[in-house]
Amino acid sequence: MSFDLPTLDTPRLRLLPAAPELAAAMLSHWQRNREHFAPWDPKPGPDFFTEGYWTKQLAQRAQAWREGREARYVLTLREAPERIIGTASLSNIVRGVFQACHLGYGIDQNCEGQGLMREALQAVIRLAFDELKLHRIQANYQPQNTRSGALLRRLGFVEEGVAKDYLFINGEWRDHALTSLRNPDFDASALLA
Numbered sequence: 521m522s523f524d525l526p527t528l529d530t531p532r533l534r535l536l537p538a539a540p541e542l543a544a545a546m547l548s549h550w551q552r553n554r555e556h557f558a559p560w561d562p563k564p565g566p567d568f569f570t571e572g573y574w575t576k577q578l579a580q581r582a583q584a585w586r587e588g589r590e591a592r593y594v595l596t597l598r599e600a601p602e603r604i605i606g607t608a609s610l611s612n613i614v615r616g617v618f619q620a621c622h623l624g625y626g627i628d629q630n631c632e633g634q635g636l637m638r639e640a641l642q643a644v645i646r647l648a649f650d651e652l653k654l655h656r657i658q659a660n661y662q663p664q665n666t667r668s669g670a671l672l673r674r675l676g677f678v679e680e681g682v683a684k685d686y687l688f689i690n691g692e693w694r695d696h697a698l699t700s701l702r703n704p705d706f707d708a709s710a711l712l713a
Contacts, residue, residue, distance in 0.1 A: 525585045526651075528593065528643040534601055535608065535640055538581035538592035542604065543574035546594060549604040549628065550574075556629035560665060562689055589613055591647065595627070595640050605631045608644045613652070617711065620656035621648060632667065641675055649703040653710075656703065660686065660696040669697060677701045 528535035536542065550557070551569060567573040581592040590613055595606035606627035613621040623644070627637045648654045659677055661668040677699040685693035 525582075525591055526647070528640075528647065529598070530639045530643050532598060533636060533640055533643075534596050534598050535593040535643060536596060537585065538578045538594060540575045540579045540582070542594055543571050543578055545602060545604045546574045546578065547571050549594075549606075553626075553629055557626060559690060560626075560662060560668075562687070563691070588615075590621075591644075591652070593640075593644065595636070606637060606640065608637075608640050610644060610648050610652070610654075610657070613654070618656075619654050619706070619711070620658060621652075621654055623648075623657050623659040638671060638674060641671070645675065645701065649705065653707070654703060655706040655708075657701045659699050659701075661699070662689075662694050663697050672699050675701065 525537040527537065547569065554569075565573075581590065584590040585592070590609060590611040592609040592611070593607065594604045595608060596602070596604055607625065609624040610621040611624060623641070625637055625641060631637075645657065648657055657677075659672050660683070661672065663669070663682065678701070680698045680700055683696050683698055686696035687694055
């Protein structure tokens with residue numbers, strides 16, 4: 521990428537770029553939410569709940585931004601910047617004729633239902649469309665995760681179908697609803713040059 525991943529500010533949140541110095545706060549976030557995230561995420565490996573794991577992961581995520589492959593953020597409340605309350609990411613960024621990425625997100629169980637994730641994702645979507653100039657953002661969710669589906673609909677994502685046995689989570693293959701959001705202002709002229 522030609523610029524550093526910017527910090528994103530919203531009325532209530534500060535979205536910080538993934539960086540190794542956030543490892544202890546990230547570990548605390550995952551420890552607090554271990555059961556909360558378990559139904560939706562793959563089973564964590566043996567080192568997942570260690571600070572060393574998160575130092576390495578966050579360094580790799582920062583490097584992936586420099587290589588143009590992803591943009592990963594941690595979410596903090598503006599009045600409590602030392603505590604991570606969630607994550608938001610643009611991953612699998614593909615250029616060329618695709619110009620798209622995948623959106624990922626998760627929020628602390630004590631912060632659900634307050635509109636914080638919607639606020640964060642609106643900022644991340646603006647980054648994807650206005651700064652990264654992407655055409656399409658894809659987001660997938662397990663159909664039984666009704667909160668996630670409702671959030672994506674409120675953000676304007678359109679359901680495109682269901683992928684059967686899409687990801688192996690919690691010991692079995694899980695179906696996922698496939699959704700996308702297209703950039704209404706995408707300039708395709710650069711693709712034609």
